[in-house]
Amino acid sequence: MQKVELIATATFGLESVVAEEVKALGYGPVQVENGKVTFTADISAIPRTNLWLRTADRVRLKIGEFKATTFDELFEKTKALPWADWITEDGTFPVEGKSVKSTLFSVPDCQAIVKKAVVESLKKTYNREWFDEQGPLYKIEVALLKDVATLTIDTSGPGLHKRGYRELIGQAPLKETMAAAMIMLSRWKPDRVFMDPFCGSGTIPIEAALIGQNIAPGMNREFVSETWPIIPKTAWREARAETHDLARYDQKLEIIGTDMDDEILKIARYNATEAGVDDLIHFQRMDVRDVRTKRKYGYLICNPPYGERLGEWKQVAKMYGEMGKTFAAMDTWSFYVITSDEQFEEHFGRTASKKRKLYNGNIKVDYYQFFGPRPPRGPMVTPTE
Structure with a gap:
């Protein structure tokens, strides 16, 4: 070829x-x-x-x-x-x-x-x-x-962040490609509980569901190069067949998305339905200060307000402090937060294990990564023939 x-x-x-x-x-x-x-x-x-x-x-x-x-x-x-x-x-x-x-x-x-x-x-x-x-x-x-x-x-046409599911968006949308990158950088695995306490229109939880079940992000959209005669139609048919063959629809997932805004949660549920993962995500109205869980060794990944987008710096700094106090009780969890606030660690009350410089649109941000402890190893399983 x-x-x-x-x-x-x-x-x-x-x-x-x-x-x-x-x-x-x-x-x-x-x-x-x-x-x-x-x-x-x-x-x-x-x-x-x-x-x-x-x-x-x-x-x-x-x-x-x-x-x-x-x-x-x-x-x-x-x-x-x-x-x-x-x-x-x-x-x-x-x-x-x-x-x-x-x-x-x-x-x-x-x-x-x-x-x-x-x-x-x-x-x-x-x-x-x-x-x-x-x-x-x-x-x-x-x-x-x-x-x-x-x-x-x-060869793509509309950018690859256009998955085809997000017809409705919230006030401060995060690109699907960035959401997927945040999850992939966290090394989250499908057998661990996943939470986004600022889920907005649902992009991060939806991308987690797609990753968790190995659903190809472009499965439900078209590409400009599909109209090019030089690319055999069989190549497209085989590539699309592969996306179905490799999807793990039976993979169990526990994904939670919460937000304070009932209207934006309606958008999140709609988008999840469009993506075909609405049965994999539990959306709930909740203030970040009320986040609680009995589950251990989970991953919390979020894109909270930055101040320059949705509120004032003082209000946002206060919210980051409340996040730090709330998350401190989840001492076996790993936390991943993207924000443009260079004093985030000071407000959060904890130094990140690692941080990475990124750009969310035209906004320079840091991706703060707080690593939790590894879960204990389970009992050794003897493979069967």
């Missing part, structure tokens, strides 16, 4: 998580850079990565990469790339761009030149002067970084 070079783009700070996901799908070696993970695979990787990657923003097909410091250089080198190998005669191929620390800093000019070069390239192959662009979509990106131009085509 044809080999392709793919780029899984990532939110800053999540590149290593995306790289682990790519390798878990059987692809590698991977090249990890700021905001992206590059790897080579056969063409069937386009369906599989789009369906399975939980933490990547999108999957791009790399067409070429070269140094360009003049518009002539950008034009000629773009024109020389094998565009007709991918773009059909009736294809629609808009161009978007970005430029960072490059001589060619005018993004509109770069986009126009790349568009013209692709047209000239396609003219040669298809022997025509005009393209109606009424067919499949091939969104091209020209990304310039330190005078190196990378030309790609988007």
Whole structure:
């Protein structure tokens, strides 16, 4: 099967998580850079990565990469790339761009030149002067970084955080990809109880349910590259069949989502139903100060208000202090909190075991991780033949 070079783009700070996901799908070696993970695979990787990657923003097909410091250089080198190998005669191929620390800093000019070069390239192959662009979509990106131009085509369409279940959102939504990353970074296992005391529209508990039962995040949505003739329909059918074969629908889960807002809990329940995991999550109206449990060795993962989003700093700092007092009683649990408050540990009353810098949208945040004790080992089980 044809080999392709793919780029899984990532939110800053999540590149290593995306790289682990790519390798878990059987692809590698991977090249990890700021905001992206590059790897080579056969063409069937386009369906599989789009369906399975939980933490990547999108999957791009790399067409070429070269140094360009003049518009002539950008034009000629773009024109020389094998565009007709991918773009059909009736294809629609808009161009978007970005430029960072490059001589060619005018993004509109770069986009126009790349568009013209692709047209000239396609003219040669298809022997025509005009393209109606009424067919499949091939969104091209020209990304310039330190005078190196990378030309790609988007294979995903809407970003991979668009799982298809969150038609309704709350006031301060967390992207599904970030929620999944928070869970994966925690190393939570499905046999442990899971709680989110600030569940909002339900994103974190829903992502936990999908991870817990190994349900592919892209199972219920479509991708732009499904319309590309070059990717065999059998590749998509087989990739989608694999998502059903590998799902563990019989995996028992104990997932709890609580919030103070009855209306937003209605949204959470609706979203969970759309995701097909409503029977796996118990949503309940509860103040974080009232959180109690007799269960041991659980995981509490949450995205509480930051202050700049939903309230004032003094109110939020007070709430973080109340969280610290409440969670202290859950002394066998592990806690994972994302917030932009750099004094969170001081307010919470405890130093994190580990913290990781991330970006929630455009907000710089830290992911505070408080590790609880390991549960005691169970009795040794002798395997049967």
